[in-house]
Amino acid sequence: MTGAEPTEAALRTLEEGGAVAFYRELMPDGQLTMFDRGRMPAVLVPAPDYYTDLPGAVISSATAARHGIKTVPGGAIVDVTRPPTAAEVIAANSHVLAAQLAAGATGNPAEVAVGAKPFDDGRDYSAMFLVLAAVSAAVTLAASGVAVGLATSEMRNDLSTLAAVGAGPRLRRRIAAAQAGLIVGLGAVLGVAGGIAPAAGMVAFRRDLEWHVPWLPLVVTILVAPALAVLLTALLTRPRLVLVRRLT
Incomplete structure (x- = not known):
């Protein structure tokens, strides 16, 4: 020993x-x-x-x-x-x-x-890990879609006002996409921080665990999910808006 x-x-x-x-x-x-x-x-x-x-x-x-x-x-x-x-x-x-x-x-x-420590510090992403990652990504995108949809419905009046003053579909899509990126980006960062905290506590209290940073899942979570949200929002935003208020 x-x-x-x-x-x-x-x-x-x-x-x-x-x-x-x-x-x-x-x-x-x-x-x-x-x-x-x-x-x-x-x-x-x-x-x-x-x-x-x-x-x-x-x-x-x-x-x-x-x-x-x-x-x-x-x-x-x-x-x-x-x-x-x-x-x-x-x-x-x-x-x-x-x-x-x-x-x-x-x-x-x-x-x-x-009696030797692991020589390879790399990560072996097994099939179960990939399945869990895919399920987590689907849940993340679904929750992000609900949040972005609610936020967009609240902005309908503002988008209608922009359309009334001459804003084109491209500008409205950019605004909706920026809002989606902000919501999903902040959610991804806060989610990663919330997951690191209990993991760090478990590593600190258990001597048989070592700290490894899963860079690939973190990058995918922080970058890919907001990028997909921005892209889907930009594609699904209707180019034409119906004015919700009329002045007589």
Whole structure:
């Protein structure tokens, strides 16, 4: 876990029934809480980094038996300097299984867990993600259409006045499109801000999560949705308006 030899304090703590924790957050007051199993003294051996598939603390088998904690076969940790190939993982698992057979181990066979952080920081947009994005886009455009339609109906008198004083269809379309861009653009920015806030809170409280900015969905949300709203409003705005008031 740490890449270093165990210290005398860590070995002595394990022998005396304590725990060795790799992260300070697990033992803020010098003791490790084992859920409903009580608390036990712990010593800190800092790990260089955080890995979600590896343990945060260890105890001896005698301590686990004394606290009534059921144990199961674990795994072999392989520290690598590059992403292993499938053939290398298969070879490592073969060595582990052979060692377990030679030792006469019983129970479920242990498998190799590659102790490394993800090497690729890119995003893999799966089919489910694309489906959710399409549904969100449809809902966004539908809500935007309702908002723009209501705002345009309220502007009917103003558009009729513009038509009466000689404003052409192009000017009226520009006004309606600008209004749609303003409504949908502000809504997209506020929606993104409202989504980032709970995401940041979740990342801050959970140690197994890392912050990644999904640039492609953000760009699509902030730019594409307002652009579509402006384009559709400009195309659907009627070139001719009927005057709603007549002067006699």
